Amino acid sequence: MDQPIIIEPITRIEGHGKISIHLAPNGEVADAKLHVTQFRGFETFCQGRPFAEMISLVERICGICPISHSLASAKACDDILGIRVPETAQKLRVLLNCGEFIQSHALSFFHLSGPDLILGMDAPAEKRNLFHMLQSHPEIAKDGIRLRQIGQQIIEGLTGKRIHPAWVVPGGVRTPLQEHERDTLLERLPEAQAILERAITLFIESLKKWQDEIEHFANFPTLFVALTNSSGQLEHVHGNLRCIDENGAILEQCQTAAAYQDIIGEASEQYSYLKSPFYIPRGYPAGMYRVGPAARLNVANGCPTPWAHTLWEQFRLFAQGPILSSFYNHFARLVEIVYCLETAEQLLQESNITSKHIRAHAQPNYHEGIGIVEAPRGTLIHHYNVNTDGLIERVNLIVATGNNNLAMNKGLVQVAKKWVKGSSLSEGAINRLQAVIRAFDPCLSCSTHAVRGPVTAIELLNYDGKLLDSI
Amino acid sequence: MTDHRLQNSVRQRHSLHPEDIVTLVIDGQQLTADPNDTLLTIAQAHNIHIPTLCFLEGISAYGGCRVCLVEVEGYGKLVPACLTHPAEGIIVRTQSPRVIEYRKKIVELLLSERNHICSVCVTNGHCELQQLASTLGITHIRYPGLFPSLAIDASNTRFIHDPNRCVLCSRCVRVCAEIEGAHTWDIIHRGIKSRVSADLNQPWKEAVTCTGCGKCVQACPTGALSEQGKAVGEMLKKRYTESTT
Numbered sequence: 001m002d003q004p005i006i007i008e009p010i011t012r013i014e015g016h017g018k019i020s021i022h023l024a025p026n027g028e029v030a031d032a033k034l035h036v037t038q039f040r041g042f043e044t045f046c047q048g049r050p051f052a053e054m055i056s057l058v059e060r061i062c063g064i065c066p067i068s069h070s071l072a073s074a075k076a077c078d079d080i081l082g083i084r085v086p087e088t089a090q091k092l093r094v095l096l097n098c099g100e101f102i103q104s105h106a107l108s109f110f111h112l113s114g115p116d117l118i119l120g121m122d123a124p125a126e127k128r129n130l131f132h133m134l135q136s137h138p139e140i141a142k143d144g145i146r147l148r149q150i151g152q153q154i155i156e157g158l159t160g161k162r163i164h165p166a167w168v169v170p171g172g173v174r175t176p177l178q179e180h181e182r183d184t185l186l187e188r189l190p191e192a193q194a195i196l197e198r199a200i201t202l203f204i205e206s207l208k209k210w211q212d213e214i215e216h217f218a219n220f221p222t223l224f225v226a227l228t229n230s231s232g233q234l235e236h237v238h239g240n241l242r243c244i245d246e247n248g249a250i251l252e253q254c255q256t257a258a259a260y261q262d263i264i265g266e267a268s269e270q271y272s273y274l275k276s277p278f279y280i281p282r283g284y285p286a287g288m289y290r291v292g293p294a295a296r297l298n299v300a301n302g303c304p305t306p307w308a309h310t311l312w313e314q315f316r317l318f319a320q321g322p323i324l325s326s327f328y329n330h331f332a333r334l335v336e337i338v339y340c341l342e343t344a345e346q347l348l349q350e351s352n353i354t355s356k357h358i359r360a361h362a363q364p365n366y367h368e369g370i371g372i373v374e375a376p377r378g379t380l381i382h383h384y385n386v387n388t389d390g391l392i393e394r395v396n397l398i399v400a401t402g403n404n405n406l407a408m409n410k411g412l413v414q415v416a417k418k419w420v421k422g423s424s425l426s427e428g429a430i431n432r433l434q435a436v437i438r439a440f441d442p443c444l445s446c447s448t449h450a451v452r453g454p455v456t457a458i459e460l461l462n463y464d465g466k467l468l469d470s471i
Numbered sequence: 472m473t474d475h476r477l478q479n480s481v482r483q484r485h486s487l488h489p490e491d492i493v494t495l496v497i498d499g500q501q502l503t504a505d506p507n508d509t510l511l512t513i514a515q516a517h518n519i520h521i522p523t524l525c526f527l528e529g530i531s532a533y534g535g536c537r538v539c540l541v542e543v544e545g546y547g548k549l550v551p552a553c554l555t556h557p558a559e560g561i562i563v564r565t566q567s568p569r570v571i572e573y574r575k576k577i578v579e580l581l582l583s584e585r586n587h588i589c590s591v592c593v594t595n596g597h598c599e600l601q602q603l604a605s606t607l608g609i610t611h612i613r614y615p616g617l618f619p620s621l622a623i624d625a626s627n628t629r630f631i632h633d634p635n636r637c638v639l640c641s642r643c644v645r646v647c648a649e650i651e652g653a654h655t656w657d658i659i660h661r662g663i664k665s666r667v668s669a670d671l672n673q674p675w676k677e678a679v680t681c682t683g684c685g686k687c688v689q690a691c692p693t694g695a696l697s698e699q700g701k702a703v704g705e706m707l708k709k710r711y712t713e714s715t716t
Contacts, residue, residue, distance in 0.1 A: 050625055050633075056591045056703035164590065166703040174702070361700065363628070389625035390699070 005425060006470045007458005010434050015444025019433055019458045020271075021416045023468075029420050032412035034405070034437060036274035036444045043395045051080055051364060051386050056166040058382065058397075062446045063163055064107065067100035067155065068375035068400075069446075070168040071237060072382040075371025077170035079257070080386055082365035088355040089172030094237050095347045096158050096168070097373070098340035101236065102192065103151025104376035105293070105333040108441040109199065110144020113330060116435050117206065121213070122428040140202065143195045147337070150192045154344060157181040172359030179354050186348050192341050200311070200334050210327060216418045217436045218326035218411025221246030223279050223289035224298045225264075225403065227374050232301035234308070234339060236374040242299050243279060243289065248321045251281075257370040260381055264398060274444070276405045277398055288406040291378025292440060293332030298322040303335070305342035311335040326411060326439045333376075333441075364390040375400045377441050401442040411436045423468040425460055433458060497563040504557050511539055511552035514565060521565050522574065522603055524581075525640035526553045527690055530649050536640055537577050538603065541565045549573055575607050583614040584663070585621075586635040592694040593706035599692035600638060621666065626676035629699055630688050634666050637695035643667060643687035655681040667695075 008018035016038045024030040046057055055073040059066040071093055078085055085093075109117075115128035118137050126132075133141040152162040158177060159165030167174045207214075228242045229235040241260055243252040252263050267276045267284045279287030289295075297316070303309040315335055318328055347353055364386060371382045378400030385394040415436045419429040460469040493506045497519055504513045509532065514521050525536035532553040540549040544562040549570060564570060581587075582604065589595050621634040641658060644667065648654035655678050659668045670678035688696040689708050697706040 048620075048623060050623065050631055050699075052700050052702050053591060053593070060591065166595075169702040169705075170700070174705075363699070391623060391625050 004462075005420065005423075005458060005460015005468060007425065007430060007433055007460075008470065010437055010458070015442070015446070017437075017442075017444045019412060019437070021412075021420055021433075021458070021460055023423065023460065023462060025463045027422060029413070029416040032409070032416040032433075033271050034274075034408050034412055036272045038445060039273045040445065043397055046392050046395045049392050051077055051369070051384060051390050051392055052170055054382075054384065054392065054395075055168055055170070056164075059164050059166060061397075061399075062443055064104050064443060065100060065375050065377070065446065066164050067096055067168075068373055068380050069382070070166075071097060072371040072373045072375075072380045074168045074170060075257070075373065076369035076382045076384050077371070079369030079371065080364050080366050080384065080390070081170055081360075081362040083171050083360045083362045085172050086355075086357045086360060088176070088352050089358040089360075090238075091347050091350065091353055092158060092173050092177060092358065093168060095177075095344055095353075096155060096173075097237050098344040098347075099151050099154030099158070101151070101340045101376055102154065102337050102344075103148045105337050106144055106148035106151060108376070108438075109330060109333050110141065110147065112441070113435070113438050114140065114144060116431065116438070117203070117210075117330065121431050121435060125427060125431070128431065140199075143198060147192055147195045147199075150188050153188060154185055157185050169359065171361055174359070176356050176358050177354050182348050182354060186345070189341055189345050189348075193338075196334060196338055196341065200331075200338075203331055203334060212418070213432070213435070214325045214327045216414050217439050218290075218407055218414060219324050220410060220414065221324060222407055223251065223282075223287070224295040224322060225279075225289050225291050225379055226296040226299040227372065227379065228300050229304065231304075234296055234300040234303045234312070234336075236340075241372060241379065244299050244322065246322065246324070248298070251279075257372050260370070260372060260398075264381075264403075266398065266402075272405070274405050275398075275402045277403050278406065285406055288410065289403065290326070290407045291400055291403040292329055293336050293376075294323055294326065294329045295378065296374060297332050297335060303339050305339055305346070308335055308339035308342055311338055326407070326436070329439050329441065336376075375446075377401055377443055377446075378403050399443075399446050401440070401444060401446055404440050404442065408437055408440050408442065411440075420460075423460060423462065425458065425469050430458055493557045493559045495557045495559075495561045495563060498565055506556055506558075508557065509553055510541060510550075510555045510557060510563055513557060514552065514563075519565060521552050522606065523553060524599060524603060524638065524692055525642060527642050527646070530642070530645040530690075533641055533645065536581070536638065538574055540570060540573055540577070542567050542570050571607070575609060578604050578607055578609055579612045579614055581638050582609070583612050583616045584619075585637060586616075586618055587693070591703055592636065593697045593701045593703060594636075594694035594708070595704040597704070597707050598694060601693075617663075624669075624675050625699070626674040627681075627683075627699075628676070629683065630675065630685065631697050631699055632667070632669075632675055633695055633697070635695075636693045637667055638693055639665055639667070640692060641667075642690040642692065643696060646686045646690040651682060651684050651686050653680045653682050653684075656687060 005021040010017050017036045020033050022031040055070045058069040058073045061069050111130050156162045159167035225243045227235045227239040229239045241254040245251050264277050265280045278284040279289050303312045369384045373380050380400050381398040383396040387393050415432050419432050462468050492503050494503050497514055521539050524538040525533050534551040534554040539552040541552045542564040589601050624632040644656045647656045655669050656667055658665050669675050670680055689710050
């Protein structure tokens with residue numbers, strides 16, 4: 001029997017979780033697990049509510065990506081209504097999503113992973129945070145804060161609020177974009193683009209010092225799943241699911257949202273509240289797949305906007321075939337911010353973006369609705385069933401972080417085998433174990449649906465379960 | 472109270488025989504009033520604010536919510552202003568520490584009884600209970616929430632009844648019986664189990680007495696009765712129109 005090490009809490013991620021590392025009798029790492037120790041329960045307590053309330057209810061799942069939940073929920077509600085959303089409302093939803101991607105990816109890159117990338121994985125723990133970055137690298141830290149602010153300001157400009165705006169509604173959006181807000185948002189975009197230019201240069205220049213991490217941060221073959229548009233290019237809000245294999249061959253190209261049920265199954269494990277989705281044709285756990293920024297760039301044929309497409313080409317040159325190391329998620333996030341900035345600029349310049357025709361009305365016409373979007377952390381699926389009165393009977397949420405569960409666990413094993421030596425944890429090992437999880441930018445509070453149990457940690461346990469070390 | 476209503480009140484008082492006028496003090500103000508008025512209407516006529524919840528102008532007073540409790544010197548108990556008539560020489564206090572504390576407790580008890588989660592409510596930002604709690608400075612509830620799980624009635628094609636948001640003020644019952652004359656709504660069960668029901672506990676769509684006028688929805692102070700399809704904060708009650716002034 002193996003012996004565990006526990007690391008708790010995992011820091012600089014959204015939500016609560018812990019890592020356990022199991023050592024074999026010879027002291028070598030035998031296995032590692034990510035335990036998500038909180039439970040939310042949205043799938044159950046939403047039952048019985050009117051479907052029109054679902055968007056605002058599920059927004060409360062998360063403070064970082066409420067927009068993604070609202071958009072997936074809105075698409076599911078549109079499906080229940082059997083409605084065609086007005087063109088301007090569709091564009092405004094995409095614009096809102098751009099705001100969220102910019103702020104969320106900026107948070108992940110600069111605030112959460114920035115201390116690792118800028119100060120180094122082996123820097124003292126007390127210095128690996130944004131506050132120290134503000135002292136040591138103030139320009140980079142300020143760039144991150146400003147970029148995130150610009151993303152939040154897009155959300156605020158559209159909805160009046162930065163978090164939980166309850167602005168997306170079944171059939172469209174609640175209020176039109178005002179012309180003066182459009183002009184203000186457009187004025188801010190060049191500043192964001194300049195920040196991105198600096199961040200991309202910084203990341204590319206630093207790549208050579210991360211070769212060990214690139215090689216060992218969840219660098220293994222898996223399937224990849226993401227939405228693509230009708231041309232197979234990067235898409236966040238519309239489009240259909242595509243699944244590619246480890247060599248880049250297309251395994252599935254869904255034509256409807258409902259088709260997800262044929263390819264994605266859900267398993268659960270005793271050690272975590274997080275479900276483990278898998279690709280059905282390959283079974284569990286062999287059907288491991290990844291979602292998220294790098295997965296999206298792997299799955300897509302390109303990007304619909306020019307600068308982002310150039311960066312996508314650069315991304316694909318990091319390796320032959322799909323980029324397997326999850327370390328490249330950091331770069332993929334920068335590419336996606338560029339895509340969102342370009343998309344936002346295009347949309348804001350369209351003549352009908354301030355149109356007042358932003359909502360279609362209907363009674364519920366169908367008993368089932370499915371909404372799929374790309375959240376910053378990956379593919380997000382909301383699937384509702386309602387009764388004849390439009391009251392929710394069943395909710396199934398397959399949340400971005402859950403899709404990556406199997407891959408995160410395997411990534412932990414890879415990092416633990418490389419950096420955990422003996423029965424104690426070095427500072428560098430502790431941080432890299434967390435950093436590989438951070439590379440996926442998981443949102444644990446999003447993914448498990450009441451916070452219960454202890455806050456998270458890393459534990460090192462011996463073969464008979466004795467705790468050897470923990471943080 | 473509008474100037475129009477204040478003028479009416481003064482006009483009525485001037486038409487009374489001097490022996491039919493009482494004098495009283497509310498919050499230090501010396502006032503004269505018709506003894507048939509209530510402390511609430513007298514206070515309103517003189518721009519003295521007393522919070523209410525179950526009171527709705529145009530239908531009978533009920534005194535059920537106790538939010539309008541006031542202190543009368545010499546009386547042992549607090550009395551509801553909406554049902555209490557003035558007696559000669561009484562001294563009334565509407566904002567004493569005792570009154571304020573009781574009002575807070577009452578509103579907190581209301582909030583703890585059902586599931587009043589403003590952030591996801593259709594009347595968020597337009598709710599009288601929310602406004603009342605805000606005005607009273609209620610930031611926390613000292614009583615444990617009961618969090619009942621009460622079935623929503625969405626069977627009516629135009630309206631939804633969510634008892635989880637009901638404060639049992641009975642405005643819907645009174646407006647339906649007294650204005651519309653249908654008396655579709657009433658309160659069944661007793662005590663903590665009380666709830667509003669249509670036509671002897673039938674689904675709303677099967678309530679044959681319901682005319683679909685929607686007055687109950689507009690009279691409801693919270694999100695317990697709302698229009699179908701409304702998302703968070705979208706249910707604005709159409710009550711305060713020019714016709715009421």
